[in-house]
Amino acid sequence: MSSPGSVWYTRCPAPTPLSIAYQLGWLDKKFLNAGVAVRSIRDSKDPSVRQSHFTHALDYSFRQGGNIPPIWARSGGRETRVVGITTTDEFQAIIALPGSGIAVAKDLKGRRIGVPRKPNSDVVDFQRATALKGIVSALSLGGLDHRDVELVYLDTNEGDLIERGNGAFLGLKRRYPYGDELLALASGKIDAFFVKGAEGIVLANQIGAVVVAEFGFHPDPTIRINNGTPRPLTVDARFLDEHFDLVVDLVATVAGVGDWATSNPDTAVRFIANEIGVGADAVWAANGRDVYRHLALKLDQDQIAAFDHFKRFLLDWSFIPADFDVFGWIDGRPLEAALRRSAA
Structure with missing residues (x-):
């Protein structure tokens, strides 16, 4: 079958081997x-293309980042x-x-916890889902559940798309999260809220x-388990079916970042810091001193079980439209082929 001519990719501002492979120039070189x-889906001027960051709608595309959008897209019938x-x-953290x-989780009983919400979004409200999962996890540590607190929804109409060069970002790549929650906390509208990652630890500090x-x-x-833990590398089924060898090339390239990072931790x-838009110290603090050892690409059963557990959470909270078989969503053939190639 002839070459597709071009492929689309997207990644989230997060620690992923796909992001590092892109920054190293490995992706362009391998496919060239x-x-x-x-x-790049994120850098396209076409809003319908950029929307695929969440919908995975484009054929011949691949993605690595938060797991809520790909779970939502698969639940809605997109074959990935x-x-x-x-x-x-x-x-x-809360x-x-x-x-x-x-001071501790049990003190949250009867308190107001802020939850970001995008009521008019055309795609899954992943920020609300992420916050709610974090809140549920935190409350469980204090022997509480969501019925023991008041969830205060903080509505915003800010767009979903990740856009570069937007003047509203004051020259930065993107708007950082938790602005609405911080304002609500400062004004006394809420008592606490959820944060995560390097941006969250910087704000807390x-x-x-x-x-x-x-x-x-x-x-x-x-x-x-939450939106960022774990992060899947997904491809659309047409890309996999029609160009299996190219998908193996992709997987092999991304998988190679794991060993590279172990030998080049500071770089x-x-x-990672460049992708997120923070200092390296924030990444070390938020992801641990051995973060560079956790950039491997695998398909372990415990990772797949983590997706299944989180999918059930999203289904229970009505974030996804339908149930589906997470274990049937996994295709281990490209990774197996890439590992055989590496061993040879």
């Missing part, structure tokens, strides 16, 4: 050798396949202001927040 151009998974744990009287519950590295995977963390 096959006569295929690599085009998970060809690799990266598990990089990260800071996740924070409050000093003097609030909230900046305001001298009380970390009420931190669970990003909790030993129970059902506690720490790997610098690349």
Whole structure:
């Protein structure tokens, strides 16, 4: 079958081997050798193309980042396949202001917890889902559940798309999260809210927040599972079916970042920081001192089980339209072929 001519890719501002492979120039080089151009979904001027960051609607496309959008797209009937998974744990916490009287999770009982919400979104409200999963996890550590607190929804009409060069970002790549929650906390509208990752730890540090519950590295995977843990590498089924060898090239290239990062820890963390738009110290703090050791691409059964658990959470909270077989969503053939190639 002839070459597709070009392929589309997208990644989230997060620690992923796909992002590092892109920054190293490995993706362009690998596909160029096959006569295929690599085009960025996020950088497209066409809004319908950029929307595929969430919908995975484009044929001949691949994605690695938060798992809520691909779970939502698959639940809605989009034929995609998970060809690799990266598990990089990260800071996740509920924070409050000093003097609030909230010090530990059980102190949240009867309190107001802010939840971001986009009521007019055309795609899954992944920020609301992420916050709610974090809140549920934190409350469980204090023997509570969501009925023991008041969830205060903070509505915003800000767009979903990740756009570069927007004047409203004051020259930065994107708007950082938690602005609405911070304003609500400062004004007394809420008592606490959820944060995660490097952006979350920077914000908590900046305001001298009380970390009420931190669970990003909790030993129970059902506690720490969230949008960013784990992060799947997904491809559309047509790409996989028609150009299996190209998908193997993709998987092999992304998988190679794991060993590279182990040998180049400082550079790997610098690349992660550049992708997120923070300092390297924030990545070390949020993801741990061995973050560079957790950029491998695998398909372990515990990773797949984590997706299944989180899918059930999203279904129970009505974030996805229908159930589906997570284990049937996985296609291990490209990774197996890439590993055989590496061993040879």
